[in-house]
Amino acid sequence: MFEIRNLGKIYYPSGASPVEALKGVSVKFGDKGMIFILGKSGCGKSTLLHLMGGLDRPTSGEFLLDGVSSKDFSKRDLDDYRNRCVGFVFQEYNLLPEFTVQENIGIALQLQGKRAEREKIDAMLAAVGLSFDGPRYPNELSGGQRQRVAIARALIKEPRILFADEPTGALDSKTGNEILTLLKEISAERLVVVVSHDEEFARRFGDRVLGMRDGSIISDSLDEEPLGERVED
Amino acid sequence: MMSHDDRKNDRKIGLAFRLLASKKRIVTTLVTIFISALACALFALAWSGWCYDYCDLATRGYLHYAASKTGSYAADEPYPYFSLDTAGEYPYLCLSPSGTISNSIVNRHRFSFEQMRAIEEDTQIPFVREMVNTEGVSYWGCYAGATLPNSLSTVPNADAVHDLLTAWRLTNGTAGSLELAGSEEDYSAMGFTLLAGRYPRSRYEVALSEAHYEAFAAQGYIDVSARFTTEIDDDFGTYNLKYDVARQPDVPVQPIGQYEDLLGKTLMGWSDELPHLRTFTIVGVVDTHCNVRRAQDDWENYPAGRILRAEETGIEVCRAFCPRLDEGRASRLFKLCDAYQKEALEAERLSGESIDYPLPLRGDFFDFSRPEWVYVDTSANVIYSCTLSVGALSAAVGFVALLLGGFRTERMVEDREKEFGILRSMGASDGTIFKILLADIAAMACAIFLVALAASLGMYYAWIRPWGYSAFMDAYELVYNGWTVLILFGGSAVLAMLAAVFPVCRLLRRSVMENIVGRREGKKKKKRK
Numbered sequence: 001m002f003e004i005r006n007l008g009k010i011y012y013p014s015g016a017s018p019v020e021a022l023k024g025v026s027v028k029f030g031d032k033g034m035i036f037i038l039g040k041s042g043c044g045k046s047t048l049l050h051l052m053g054g055l056d057r058p059t060s061g062e063f064l065l066d067g068v069s070s071k072d073f074s075k076r077d078l079d080d081y082r083n084r085c086v087g088f089v090f091q092e093y094n095l096l097p098e099f100t101v102q103e104n105i106g107i108a109l110q111l112q113g114k115r116a117e118r119e120k121i122d123a124m125l126a127a128v129g130l131s132f133d134g135p136r137y138p139n140e141l142s143g144g145q146r147q148r149v150a151i152a153r154a155l156i157k158e159p160r161i162l163f164a165d166e167p168t169g170a171l172d173s174k175t176g177n178e179i180l181t182l183l184k185e186i187s188a189e190r191l192v193v194v195v196s197h198d199e200e201f202a203r204r205f206g207d208r209v210l211g212m213r214d215g216s217i218i219s220d221s222l223d224e225e226p227l228g229e230r231v232e233d
Numbered sequence: 234m235m236s237h238d239d240r241k242n243d244r245k246i247g248l249a250f251r252l253l254a255s256k257k258r259i260v261t262t263l264v265t266i267f268i269s270a271l272a273c274a275l276f277a278l279a280w281s282g283w284c285y286d287y288c289d290l291a292t293r294g295y296l297h298y299a300a301s302k303t304g305s306y307a308a309d310e311p312y313p314y315f316s317l318d319t320a321g322e323y324p325y326l327c328l329s330p331s332g333t334i335s336n337s338i339v340n341r342h343r344f345s346f347e348q349m350r351a352i353e354e355d356t357q358i359p360f361v362r363e364m365v366n367t368e369g370v371s372y373w374g375c376y377a378g379a380t381l382p383n384s385l386s387t388v389p390n391a392d393a394v395h396d397l398l399t400a401w402r403l404t405n406g407t408a409g410s411l412e413l414a415g416s417e418e419d420y421s422a423m424g425f426t427l428l429a430g431r432y433p434r435s436r437y438e439v440a441l442s443e444a445h446y447e448a449f450a451a452q453g454y455i456d457v458s459a460r461f462t463t464e465i466d467d468d469f470g471t472y473n474l475k476y477d478v479a480r481q482p483d484v485p486v487q488p489i490g491q492y493e494d495l496l497g498k499t500l501m502g503w504s505d506e507l508p509h510l511r512t513f514t515i516v517g518v519v520d521t522h523c524n525v526r527r528a529q530d531d532w533e534n535y536p537a538g539r540i541l542r543a544e545e546t547g548i549e550v551c552r553a554f555c556p557r558l559d560e561g562r563a564s565r566l567f568k569l570c571d572a573y574q575k576e577a578l579e580a581e582r583l584s585g586e587s588i589d590y591p592l593p594l595r596g597d598f599f600d601f602s603r604p605e606w607v608y609v610d611t612s613a614n615v616i617y618s619c620t621l622s623v624g625a626l627s628a629a630v631g632f633v634a635l636l637l638g639g640f641r642t643e644r645m646v647e648d649r650e651k652e653f654g655i656l657r658s659m660g661a662s663d664g665t666i667f668k669i670l671l672a673d674i675a676a677m678a679c680a681i682f683l684v685a686l687a688a689s690l691g692m693y694y695a696w697i698r699p700w701g702y703s704a705f706m707d708a709y710e711l712v713y714n715g716w717t718v719l720i721l722f723g724g725s726a727v728l729a730m731l732a733a734v735f736p737v738c739r740l741l742r743r744s745v746m747e748n749i750v751g752r753r754e755g756k757k758k759k760k761r762k
Contacts, residue, residue, distance in 0.1 A: 055658055055745040076662060082745075083660025094655045094749065111660045157660070 002029040002052075002161060002191060007061035009047050021047040023215040024061060031160075034187035036202035037195045039212035045195045046165055048212070052193065053163040054082045065160075083111055087154025091166035093138070093146040095153075100135040101125070105153045112157060120156065128152045128182060144175035151182060162186060164194045168201065180205045258648070261641045265732075266677065269634035270684035273724035275627035277689055277717045278697060279620045416544040420519065425541075429492030430517030433543040439500060440517035440541040444525045449489040454498055492518040500540075517541070631728065638677070638732025645673065646736045653740060654748025663741045670737050678729035685721045689713070 009022040022044045029035060039045045050056040052063055054070075062071045065085060073081065082088075095104050105124060106116025125131060128148040138146055147167060154162055164183060168176030176198075183192050184205050196202055202209045211219035417432040433440050489495060499512040519541055646653070653666055693713045740748065 050746050053658075055749075056747075057744055079657075079660060079662040082658060083662075088658050090658075090749075094651075094658070096652055096655060107656070108659050111656070111665065153659070 002065055004063045005061055007051055008059050010059045021215055025217055029191055032191055033207040034184055034192045034205055036206035036209045038202050038209055043212045044215040045212045049163050049165050049195045053086050053088050054078050085160050087157055087159035087162045089150050089154050089164040089167050091169040093150045095138040095146060097138055100137055101149050105156050108153045108157050124152045124156045143171050147179050161191045166195055258644055265637045265641045266680045266684055268637055269681040269728045270688055272627050272631035272634045273685035273721050274689035275623050276724055277720035279623035279627055413541055426520045428518040428520050430496045433516055435543055437513050438516045439513045440519045441515055442519055442521040442523055444523055446518050447525050454487045454489050634728055635731055639735055642733045643736040646740050650748050654745050657745045674729045674733045678725045682722055682725035
């Protein structure tokens with residue numbers, strides 16, 4: 001089970017007043033399902049995702065995975081957490097441009113100390129709906145294909161949780177729909193947390209929707225009328 | 234949650250160079266490599282001799298040369314002898330052709346009494362001390378004339394003395410025999426044997442070699458101490474004898490027919506103590522196995538023909554003028570002396586050739602008018618100064634290289650910071666990131682090393698080596714050896730690593746999102762009370 005407790009983040013921009021982007025957020029998550037975090041720009045949803053994904057350091061609070069607190073994490077533990085427990089999908093895909101699609105995915109395996117087997121990579125590409133005859137570079141792909149590659153790169157690590165920060169933000173609605181459909185399929189086996197500002201997508205795909213404003217959770221669909229199938233803790 | 238075994242699987246990414254290779258910063262990279270290489274080359278050329286043991290370098294170079302020139306001379310001697318001499322503020326390293334190691338003051342190569350004893354025990358070479366005074370000049374026997382001691386001169390009449398004195402002044406003063414100081418055991422160990430009397434025991438006793446005896450036997454003995462006054466030449470610490478016309482002009486000549494005839498007679502000698510000119514009593518005549526003719530031709534340079542002094546004098550002089558020197562170096566120096574002497578003897582024996590002595594001198598590096606001395610240690614001063622200068626220059630260039638390398642690495646890291654952030658978001662540890670950057674550091678170090686190797690070889694063979702030979706008459710061999718290459722290698726690695734330390738640490742201190750986004754999070758300001 002994944003849980004966040006009083007997670008807070010304050011930014012100290014140079015020459016400006018401190019900004020409290022996250023104000024003591026606490027949420028419990030299940031092992032599976034697709035959770036949407038909704039909110040307008042600047043509400044702190046991406047900050048929350050980054051903290052949960054171990055990409056940034058909280059100013060206060062903690063997250064727990066199976067009861068183990070992030071406060072007890074060493075730097076190496078945090079690296080391992082990002083390596084083996086979570087996968088991250090970014091809005092801008094963040095693929096390595098000098099490497100082929102296959103190599104981008106293979107690097108994820110190498111970071112886990114595994115061999116980048118071609119068969120495994122091809123299978124993962126197929127799982128996300130991609131198939132290439134030969135090596136392809138990210139700049140040769142469409143936005144949707146790049147995002148699928150990014151999802152494949154995150155999934156090949158077999159993470160327990162997949163975090164997606166505005167995965168459809170740079171895509172058209174049709175492609176975005178395809179991506180979210182893919183993520184929905186993935187959420188059948190693992191927890192998928194998606195940050196989005198699109199309420200329609202959240203309503204259509206989310207098992208649970210958290211609303212955020214000004215750094216705090218203002219609504220939780222678990223406490224309201226169920227949206228689709230409710231996911232029990 | 235995470236096992237420690239799993240962490241061991243964090244391996245290097247084999248595609249590091251593809252990640253880091255960039256056409257950007259090529260010029261900066263090349264300039265960094267060349268300046269770093271220049272710094273390493275200068276540093277290595279300056280200090281490889283010191284790492285090689287400066288003393289051995291200086292000694293080896295000169296001794297190798299000098300030994301090749303004095304082999305025949307040394308072959309005449311029954312014992313090994315090396316003299317490290319100074320003259321005033323211009324120290325020199327002089328290879329004396331006989332064999333027993335003597336000690337005097339060499340600038341920066343000064344031996345304490347205890348060290349000399351240790352060297353004796355270590356090398357098993359008899360050790361007698363060569364006398365020096367505050368001027369750095371060996372105690373001169375009070376002699377006048379080019380070849381004969383004044384006390385040994387035949388002075389039949391005042392006019393001849395006056396003429397002789399005039400001639401002496403024109404030749405700028407006195408000449409005479411240098412001195413050895415040691416104990417009876419020391420002299421015996423050198424193979425000396427008493428012909429008459431005993432070895433000197435106190436400061437104002439001397440023993441003479443058979444070369445001196447032969448001179449007295451040929452021309453008689455004159456006690457000039459009561460008949461002459463002296464004028465002291467402070468520039469050189471020498472003095473001129475001045476015939477005092479007020480004194481009795483006729484100086485009787487005493488015949489010398491046997492060794493014992495010299496015992497109890499006196500020589501005038503120079504001392505640091507006042508009055509500088511004093512008499513020394515002859516207490517013994519010693520068979521030093523010297524070549525009499527050669528000694529008399531060159532009183533100054535022929536140790537076997539020297540005046541023998543008591544050990545206490547040498548001890549006091551050494552205690553006064555000998556700061557401590559690294560014992561290991563001192564020991565190696567004298568072992569080297571012994572080794573070269575033996576090589577020279579063997580080379581001479583094999584070649585059968587006779588090599589002239591003394592050595593020629595190059596005028597740039599000495600202030601003495603006498604051409605016999607080779608001021609190798611003066612050149613050592615020059616080399617020492619050059620070493621410091623070039624070393625300082627290398628440090629300055631190295632500092633610039635460090636700044637440039639740091640700038641280049643900082644920019645390279647900035648160019649790739651997003652990629653490093655992406656890798657970290659995928660789980661790359663700090664160690665993995667460092668290993669990727671290590672590839673760049675290693676590549677830079679290799680490039681710097683190769684360029685520095687070429688540059689140092691070029692500088693050495695095109696400039697330093699020819700300069701060294703022309704400056705020091707082949708007597709100095711400035712090295713290019715394994716130490717040089719080792720310093721180049723180490724310097725290249727150190728420069729490359731140091732240039733990368735700060736940028737890498739800054740990269741890893743930032744959070745993953747800071748790497749990806751490029752946002753720099755400010756520091757929390759402390760609240761003022």
